[in-house]
Amino acid sequence: xxxxxxxxxxxxxxxxxxxxxxxxxxxxxxxxxxxxxxxxxxxxxxxxxxxxxxxxxxxxxxxxxxxxxxxxxxxxxxxxxxxxxxxxxxxxxxxxxxxxxxxxxxxxxxxxxxxxxxxxxxxxxxxxxxxxxxxxxxxxxxxxxxxxxxxxxxxxxxxxxxxxxxxxxxxxxxxxxxxxxxxxxxxxxxxxxxxxxxxxxxxxxxxxxxxxxxxxxxxxxxxxxxxxxxxxxxxxxxxxxxxxxxxxxxxxxxxxxxxxxxxxxxxxxxxxxxxxxxxxxxxxxxxxxxxxxxxxxxxxxxxxxxxxxxxxxxxxxxxxxxxxxxx
Amino acid sequence: xxxxxxxxxxxxxxxxxxxxxxxxxxxxxxxxxxxxxxxxxxxxxxxxxxxxxxxxxxxxxxxxxxxxxxxxxxxxxxxxxxxxxxxxxxxxxxxxxxxxxxxxxxxxxxxxxxxxxxxxxxxxxxxxxxxxxxxxxxxxxxxxxxxxxxxxxxxxxxxxxxxxxxxxxxxxxxxxxxxxxxxxxxxxxxxxxxxxxxxxxxxxxxxxxxxxxx
Numbered sequence: 001x002x003x004x005x006x007x008x009x010x011x012x013x014x015x016x017x018x019x020x021x022x023x024x025x026x027x028x029x030x031x032x033x034x035x036x037x038x039x040x041x042x043x044x045x046x047x048x049x050x051x052x053x054x055x056x057x058x059x060x061x062x063x064x065x066x067x068x069x070x071x072x073x074x075x076x077x078x079x080x081x082x083x084x085x086x087x088x089x090x091x092x093x094x095x096x097x098x099x100x101x102x103x104x105x106x107x108x109x110x111x112x113x114x115x116x117x118x119x120x121x122x123x124x125x126x127x128x129x130x131x132x133x134x135x136x137x138x139x140x141x142x143x144x145x146x147x148x149x150x151x152x153x154x155x156x157x158x159x160x161x162x163x164x165x166x167x168x169x170x171x172x173x174x175x176x177x178x179x180x181x182x183x184x185x186x187x188x189x190x191x192x193x194x195x196x197x198x199x200x201x202x203x204x205x206x207x208x209x210x211x212x213x214x215x216x217x218x219x220x221x222x223x224x225x226x227x228x229x230x231x232x233x234x235x236x237x238x239x240x241x242x243x244x245x246x247x248x249x250x251x252x253x254x255x256x257x258x259x260x261x262x263x264x265x266x267x268x269x270x271x272x273x274x275x276x277x278x279x280x281x282x283x284x285x286x287x288x289x290x291x292x293x294x295x296x297x298x299x300x301x302x303x304x305x306x307x308x309x310x311x312x313x314x315x316x317x318x319x320x321x322x323x324x325x326x327x
Numbered sequence: 328x329x330x331x332x333x334x335x336x337x338x339x340x341x342x343x344x345x346x347x348x349x350x351x352x353x354x355x356x357x358x359x360x361x362x363x364x365x366x367x368x369x370x371x372x373x374x375x376x377x378x379x380x381x382x383x384x385x386x387x388x389x390x391x392x393x394x395x396x397x398x399x400x401x402x403x404x405x406x407x408x409x410x411x412x413x414x415x416x417x418x419x420x421x422x423x424x425x426x427x428x429x430x431x432x433x434x435x436x437x438x439x440x441x442x443x444x445x446x447x448x449x450x451x452x453x454x455x456x457x458x459x460x461x462x463x464x465x466x467x468x469x470x471x472x473x474x475x476x477x478x479x480x481x482x483x484x485x486x487x488x489x490x491x492x493x494x495x496x497x498x499x500x501x502x503x504x505x506x507x508x509x510x511x512x513x514x515x516x517x518x519x520x521x522x523x524x525x526x527x528x529x530x531x532x533x534x535x536x537x538x539x540x541x
């Protein structure tokens with residue numbers, strides 16, 4: 001009888017060790033076959049269906065580049081179920097900025113700084129903002145800092161945005177880059193998103209103080225912020241903790257915050273600078289016109305700034321913001 | 328062949344309950360602290376995949392060393408005194424991390440040349456010592472409850488499962504509850520405080536055992 005008990009135990013062990021994984025694998029295989037991914041599209045674009053040109057799994061993102069029926073290219077992060085359009089590029093017109101908030105970003109960098117000798121951006125993306133600033137103001141010493149090496153490679157391959165005189169690209173985390181350098185800039189643009197989230201260490205008081213320390217006198221920080229969640233109030237409070245003055249420009253869903261220290265840039269100064277730069281550089285998007293996008297948003301002024309110690313970015317991003325008001 | 332004669336008194340119900348509670352809570356703190364470590368190191372080294380690879384490898388290396396050393400010590404000192412020592416040392420080190428998490432760690436890292444070296448050094452300073460100590464409790468927990476070799480499978484398997492349950496609760500609880508409500512330093516301080524109190528409970532358990540020993 002003990003032999004029979006032993007045989008039963010062995011059967012139970014083999015049952016759990018061999019049968020269970022095989023059954024799990026079979027069920028998984030069936031599920032994958034039943035929900036097989038649609039093959040990648042290779043046919044000519046139709047009005048509704050963009051064509052995927054490439055798909056890359058980088059160290060940080062699932063990146064894909066699509067060609068729309070209107071000829072514009074799209075840079076997407078994320079997989080089929082959940083993806084984010086990071087950039088829209090007109091390959092025939094490198095100065096076109098089809099995404100409205102990028103027009104506000106470049107205006108922040110062109111109209112507000114006292115001088116216009118050097119600028120940098122954290123987050124290259126599709127390179128629209130960077131390429132517009134570089135091509136519009138060729139004398140500007142411009143540095144783009146991008147974490148993802150595949151974004152840099154694809155940007156050069158598909159969008160023609162690559163290092164050249166007065167335009168350098170650094171493959172590094174934006175905050176780490178700032179901690180390593182001593183130089184200062186007239187404008188520091190920040191547009192670093194990973195899908196829907198700003199990496200938390202790029203949205204804290206310590207980070208913005210680092211940004212402020214790398215600005216020349218009269219220089220400005222320009223930040224793209226998505227306003228629909230509780231994170232907006234915290235973002236404003238955090239930027240406010242490092243800068244004396246904040247100016248808000250709407251950007252069709254996003255809000256661009258221009259932040260600076262020192263004396264306030266009054267209306268006359270901004271109008272003069274915008275007019276001078278429009279005249280000197282013949283800008284595609286007239287800064288004076290886009291300055292009219294300025295507004296004062298509703299935000300909870302009691303909100304505490306985020307810090308390296310306490311920055312629940314993902315949590316705040318998940319909570320819808322009430323009474324959101326944008327012009 | 329008969330099993331070896333029982334050399335020690337069977338573990339009492341309170342001792343069993345304390346070991347199970349310890350395994351679960353230390354499991355919580357072990358991987359909860361891994362999440363905290365990522366929040367401490369990211370501002371210094373960025374949110375790159377290399378930062379995560381460094382943290383995970385150092386956490387596993389700490390546990391590896393802890394299991395090995397803990398196993399040796401558990402056979403030599405199979406008592407709640409060792410359990411108390413493990414928890415108190417971990418508490419003291421987490422208090423050091425709590426203090427370092429301000430500007431201290433950054434100024435320490437600044438003195439280390441080379442980005443990769445600094446990253447590994449940062450990971451070692453923050454993660455390695457506490458994980459070594461916390462890892463030591465796993466073999467000790469088995470040793471504290473095991474009386475018959477025939478029970479080794481179910482006792483070790485059961486304790487490892489409870490530890491994993493604590494790990495899961497630690498990852499989820501720290502990420503979804505603690506980080507959004509109290510912040511990195513408060514969690515580290517809280518873990519240190521809990522381990523200190525838990526260490527005192529282990530001392531009390533040892534004293535109580537001694538009092539009842541013939």
